[in-house]
Amino acid sequence: MQIIVEARKNAAVDALYQKVEAQTPITLKAIAGCTWSSATKAGVTEIEVGTALHPEAALYHELLHADLKISGLTLPPFAVSKNPNSIGISDTLYAIENELQHHRMFGAFTAAGFSPAHFYDDDDHAAFKKIRQTLDAIAPSAAPTSFLMLLLTIIAPGGKNSDADRQTLKKTFYSRCSGGTRAKMEKIEGVFKAWTASPSLDTKPPIIQILNILGEYDGTWIGGGTPSPSNGEQTAAIGVSSAVHERHARQNPTKYVDP
Numbered sequence: 470m471q472i473i474v475e476a477r478k479n480a481a482v483d484a485l486y487q488k489v490e491a492q493t494p495i496t497l498k499a500i501a502g503c504t505w506s507s508a509t510k511a512g513v514t515e516i517e518v519g520t521a522l523h524p525e526a527a528l529y530h531e532l533l534h535a536d537l538k539i540s541g542l543t544l545p546p547f548a549v550s551k552n553p554n555s556i557g558i559s560d561t562l563y564a565i566e567n568e569l570q571h572h573r574m575f576g577a578f579t580a581a582g583f584s585p586a587h588f589y590d591d592d593d594h595a596a597f598k599k600i601r602q603t604l605d606a607i608a609p610s611a612a613p614t615s616f617l618m619l620l621l622t623i624i625a626p627g628g629k630n631s632d633a634d635r636q637t638l639k640k641t642f643y644s645r646c647s648g649g650t651r652a653k654m655e656k657i658e659g660v661f662k663a664w665t666a667s668p669s670l671d672t673k674p675p676i677i678q679i680l681n682i683l684g685e686y687d688g689t690w691i692g693g694g695t696p697s698p699s700n701g702e703q704t705a706a707i708g709v710s711s712a713v714h715e716r717h718a719r720q721n722p723t724k725y726v727d728p
């Protein structure tokens with residue numbers, strides 16, 4: 470694939486490609502659009518290759534996801550719950566876990582010489598605009614999870630929007646939250662800061678901390694790996710498939726908000 474050949478002319482990309490491939494054979498799949506993704510499971514890494522103005526940065530991003538998995542990052546989490554609020558929790562878990570990875574990857578990305586602006590896909594310049602549009606319409610009383618999905622994009626490291634824009638947007642974001650939600654979001658920012666500084670590769674503790682702070686999912690069991698029924702009890706298993714691809718894009722900020 471020519472775009473990969475070009476990307477691997479970058480020495481850092483080629484070195485990480487060889488490191489990943491030595492442990493998990495890499496398969497490449499061309500896809501339409503600019504949202505690259507990758508999945509590492511069962512000893513194989515599959516990378517979906519889209520278009521990119523900076524293919525070396527896009528490929529390095531996916532290789533960093535793969536490298537985290539190979540280094541022992543826990544499998545994508547899943548939830549088992551009878552709490553009616555948990556409908557859609559798989560999206561929440563996936564989004565949190567993907568962003569935990571981004572926070573951990575960003576330092577290595579910039580250390581390899583890449584611009585912070587190239588950390589996400591080519592469409593990233595619109596990320597903050599979408600958030601502002603959503604904030605214009607969101608009710609302060611909306612579920613904390615709806616605000617979390619916006620916060621994840623606002624605090625995601627790097628990207629095409631400036632840090633000054635980020636600070637302005639964060640002020641707007643907090644002005645739209647109810648007092649209780651604001652306190653929750655500030656605590657969740659703290660969880661991300663602690664995770665970024667920590668050497669742990671176990672994403673379950675921060676995910677459970679965040680779900681507990683949200684307070685919408687009482688009685689939900691969170692695991693990692695493949696869901697399996699326990700004790701013969703009929704449970705509604707809402708799984709995140711371990712085949713799920715790590716997206717090169719940030720979360721879609723309009724997808725999770727209450728209508």
Ligand SMILES: [Zn+2]
Pocket residue numbers: 530534571715716717718
């Ligand atoms: Zn990513």
